Amino acid sequence: MHFHEKAACDAPKFTSAGPHVHASTPVVHGLLNANANDAGDLTNVFVGPDGTATVELFSPLVSLKAGKGKPALLDADGSSLVIHAHPDDYQSQPIGGAGDRVACAVIK
Ligand SMILES: [Cu+2]
Numbered sequence: 001m002h003f004h005e006k007a008a009c010d011a012p013k014f015t016s017a018g019p020h021v022h023a024s025t026p027v028v029h030g031l032l033n034a035n036a037n038d039a040g041d042l043t044n045v046f047v048g049p050d051g052t053a054t055v056e057l058f059s060p061l062v063s064l065k066a067g068k069g070k071p072a073l074l075d076a077d078g079s080s081l082v083i084h085a086h087p088d089d090y091q092s093q094p095i096g097g098a099g100d101r102v103a104c105a106v107i108k
Pocket residue numbers: 001002003004020082084095098
């Protein structure tokens with residue numbers, strides 16, 4: 001899962017969500033990348049055989065609103081939560097090998 005830059009989830013590929021939320025350029029992806037990480041990086045979620053998952057999210061890399069010194073999820077163009085098809089390896093570029101976007105939700 002990652003936080004993506006825009007509050008747009010147009011199916012089926014969810015590319016309207018844009019790239020990952022990031023605080024600097026060039027963007028460096030990966031929670032375990034020694035060089036840095038995207039502000040939108042999140043841990044992997046494990047889905048049960050019935051296709052459901054219960055997840056509690058916490059990220060010290062973003063804020064909800066501007067003025068906190070971190071990228072704001074509720075900025076002018078909003079943001080979204082995107083789930084990818086494969087696990088994020090937390091290191092490789094640009095998205096940790098996470099593959100296609102399979103689900104997307106606008107953050108409100
Ligand atoms: Cu992503």
